C-alpha cells in the first residue's frame with residue numbers, strides 16, 4: 001500500500017519565533033488526524049533546531065529544503081546530510097523548480113543531492129514539473145520523463161517521494177485540474193521501477209481544493225507552499241476528508 005505524505009514547504013518564510021508559534025497552533029488542530037498520514041514540515045534551516053526540540057514525541061516529521069552532496073567542505077551557503085540528520089530531519093526537498101530556476105540547479109546536481117540525501121538516511125522529495133510554455137507546446141510528458149530519467153540514476157526508489165508540481169500552478173492560485181494532475185502522476189508512476197513510490201501533487205493546494213485532490217486515485221499526498229504557513233489552513237489540509 002502506498003504511503004500518504006502531506007508536506008508543507010515554508011520556503012523562505014518564518015523566523016524561529018514564528019515557527020514555534022505556528023507549531024503550537026498546528027499541534028492543537030491535529031488530534032483527529034488519521035495516523036497513517038505522514039505529516040512533514042519543510043522549514044528554513046534556522047527553524048530546524050527549535051522545531052526538532054519541540055516535535056519530540058510528536059508524529060510530525062521534520063523536513064529541510066535542500067542538501068549538498070558532500071559531507072563537508074568549502075561550499076559557502078550549503079548544508080550537508082550529517083548536519084540535517086543530527087537535528088532529527090527525516091525529509092528533504094530536492095530539485096524544487098525555484099532552486100532550478102533561481103539557483104542554477106540542474107538534473108545532474110539534483111541527482112547528486114538525491115543520492116547524498118539517501119546516504120544520510122534522509123528521504124528526498126524530488127520535485128518535477130513543466131512550465132506553461134512547455135505545457136502549451138505539448139511537451140509536458142517529454143520534459144518530465146527527461147527529468148526523471150536524469151534525476152533518478154542510481155537512486156533507491158524504496159526511499160523516495162516524488163512531487164509533481166506544474167510550475168505554472170505554483171503560487172498562482174491556478175490549480176492544475178485534478179484529473180489532469182492524476183493523469184500526469186499516473187504517467188510518472190509508469191516510468192518508475194517501484195510503483196509504490198508516493199507521488200504528491202503540488203501547486204496552489206488549499207483547504208478549498210484538498211478533498212478533491214486527495215480523492216484522485218494516483219495522488220498520494222500534497223506538497224503545499226502558501227497554505228502551509230497558517231496553522232488552521234494546513235491542519236485542514238492534513239485533515240482532508
Ligand SMILES: O=C[C@H](O)COP(=O)(O)O
Nearest residue numbers: 009170171203204225226
Ligand atoms: O513546494 C510547494 C509548491 O511550490 C507549491 O506552492 P503553493 O502551494 O504556494 O502554490
